[in-house]
Amino acid sequence: GQNIDQPTEMTATEGAIVQINCTYQTSGFNGLFWYQQHAGEAPTFLSYNVLDGLEEKGRFSSFLSRSKGYSYLLLKELQMKDSASYLCAVASGANNLFFGTGTRLTVIP
Amino acid sequence: DTEVTQTPKHLVMGMTNKKSLKCEQHMGHRAMYWYKQKAKKPPELMFVYSYEKLSINESVPSRFSPECPNSSLLNLHLHALQPEDSALYLCASSHSQGAGETQYFGPGTRLLVL
Numbered sequence: 001g002q003n004i005d006q007p008t009e010m011t012a013t014e015g016a017i018v019q020i021n022c023t024y025q026t027s028g029f030n031g032l033f034w035y036q037q038h039a040g041e042a043p044t045f046l047s048y049n050v051l052d053g054l055e056e057k058g059r060f061s062s063f064l065s066r067s068k069g070y071s072y073l074l075l076k077e078l079q080m081k082d083s084a085s086y087l088c089a090v091a092s093g094a095n096n097l098f099f100g101t102g103t104r105l106t107v108i109p
Numbered sequence: 110d111t112e113v114t115q116t117p118k119h120l121v122m123g124m125t126n127k128k129s130l131k132c133e134q135h136m137g138h139r140a141m142y143w144y145k146q147k148a149k150k151p152p153e154l155m156f157v158y159s160y161e162k163l164s165i166n167e168s169v170p171s172r173f174s175p176e177c178p179n180s181s182l183l184n185l186h187l188h189a190l191q192p193e194d195s196a197l198y199l200c201a202s203s204h205s206q207g208a209g210e211t212q213y214f215g216p217g218t219r220l221l222v223l
Contacts, residue, residue, distance in 0.1 A: 031208065031209040033212075035214075040219075041216060042113075042199060042214035042216045042217055043199070043214045044214070045211050045212075045213065048209060048211060087151055087152075091208060094157075094159075094207075095140065095157075095210050097152075097154065097212060099151030099152050099153075100151060101150070101151055
């Protein structure tokens, strides 16, 4: 089975840095995705990690530790438009995605 | 272009109706997916098609019937749905069903069953 945990809600200030954690227990791990989803819209791809370490992409970075079953998404220089849900998804088997419950991030002025 | 389109955007149907959801992509992707997302919940996988053949059915009730007429199109036929089937239905596609292939999502169809 799959067990993926994320905090339900987070609040951060515009211009700050926020780290969203994700822990997982899964069989047949084939990588971990982070998606952003604004209310009522489709999830959009942010990052993919399959090897341990940090992947940086502009203001967004994602980290993976396979031995610890742990990942985080780091958002720098927060903007109001970053207010959204952030979904951690584990790829298992033949690219089946299992999503965590998502973290609703609110960016305040 | 990483666009997946879905029609209609919104759908209201009665429990005796028959309707279809449509999904289209022109990225040459050979894997296509249907997800169901209830409010404030994560997407849950329903079906996967790989090279136009049904690869995965996550024990979805038979009132949902998927169809993949060609490599660009994916349909979801709905019949005799229940109110609890009201949700956002998301379509996604990826280059293949290989491990780690990024799935690109459409905007979804918001379904209300009365």
